Amino acid sequence: MKLAIVGVGKLGLALLEGVTARGVIPAGEIGLLDAHSARVEEIAARTGARVIGRSQLAGAQRVLVSLQPRVFPEVSEWLAQENVGYISTMAGVSISTLVRRLGTQRVVRVMPNLAATIGRSQTAITGPKEAQDAGDLAFAHTLFGAVGDAYDLPEHLFNAFTGMSASGPAYAAVVAEALADGGVRMGLPRALANELAAKLLVASGELLQRRAHPAMLKDEVASPGGTTIAGLAALENAGVRGGLIQAVIEATRRGTELGRDQE
Numbered sequence: 001m002k003l004a005i006v007g008v009g010k011l012g013l014a015l016l017e018g019v020t021a022r023g024v025i026p027a028g029e030i031g032l033l034d035a036h037s038a039r040v041e042e043i044a045a046r047t048g049a050r051v052i053g054r055s056q057l058a059g060a061q062r063v064l065v066s067l068q069p070r071v072f073p074e075v076s077e078w079l080a081q082e083n084v085g086y087i088s089t090m091a092g093v094s095i096s097t098l099v100r101r102l103g104t105q106r107v108v109r110v111m112p113n114l115a116a117t118i119g120r121s122q123t124a125i126t127g128p129k130e131a132q133d134a135g136d137l138a139f140a141h142t143l144f145g146a147v148g149d150a151y152d153l154p155e156h157l158f159n160a161f162t163g164m165s166a167s168g169p170a171y172a173a174v175v176a177e178a179l180a181d182g183g184v185r186m187g188l189p190r191a192l193a194n195e196l197a198a199k200l201l202v203a204s205g206e207l208l209q210r211r212a213h214p215a216m217l218k219d220e221v222a223s224p225g226g227t228t229i230a231g232l233a234a235l236e237n238a239g240v241r242g243g244l245i246q247a248v249i250e251a252t253r254r255g256t257e258l259g260r261d262q263e
């Protein structure tokens, strides 16, 4: 078994779908372990991966830990195996905590996001020299490179990356929902407003990638004395920029707290 995924929840499933769709690892070489046995049986049947139990973990070359941080202390008792490399997606959980609880230096800390399911995650990766020497870091780069962009990131920036990029799809969802609400408030049908909001976020993201700075796109859209600048002035009055900045600050702080809880 090349990879065991422990915790096949929202992120574990997104990664499994992204990885199997791209054929990085044959589905039959992936084991799935989760608390919800019926759900994971269905996922296994759909993807070609197989359900495994705790006793089969030792047969995995690498284990992807995609559990909530709060369950890690208890779970690490049976998760720890010899000659296995670990890759953790858990927000806030540091390399030193992973090493201590898993009893090995072969640990890689990653931070992807839900866009892995469509091959567009942005994933931060870090790990100690032992993980590099054992090929675990290279494996993580291959895995996450297949489901989006993979970045080497120093560990001290992981919580910031988490608070911005991993939490980011939720912020984008709130922006989309609020824009659609505005459209509905002004008379657009709900289904059309939701569709427009999602598509304009996708298209705006692509336009932003072709510009050196987000302000360039804003300035191109806003005609002097026109509609957009009236809307932008309202956003400034409402403190939307400050709200988004604060969201990243608070999410980053929460990552630090989650890490402290594990010490």
Ligand SMILES: NC(=O)C1=CN([C@@H]2O[C@H](COP(=O)(O)OP(=O)(O)OC[C@H]3O[C@@H](n4cnc5c(N)ncnc54)[C@H](OP(=O)(O)O)[C@@H]3O)[C@@H](O)[C@H]2O)C=CC1
Residues within 6 Å of the ligand: 006, 007, 008, 009, 010, 011, 012, 033, 034, 035, 036, 066, 067, 068, 069, 071, 075, 089, 090, 091, 111, 112, 113, 114, 166, 167
């Ligand atoms: N969701 C996201 O967008 C992202 C999440 N992450 C990180 O990834 C991790 C997983 O997140 P997410 O997928 O959202 O979480 P979920 O809660 O959706 O998934 C965790 C899964 O693990 C199961 N589980 C709980 N306890 C055990 C156990 N003892 N043995 C086996 N399985 C168990 C859960 O079951 P049950 O529901 O019964 O608890 C659930 O199915 C977190 O640490 C999070 O910080 C990182 C980046 C993005």
Ligand SMILES: O=C(O)[C@@H]1CCC=N1
Residues within 6 Å of the ligand: 091, 162, 166, 167
């Ligand atoms: O909200 C969380 O804690 C996880 C980590 C980043 C995205 N979801």
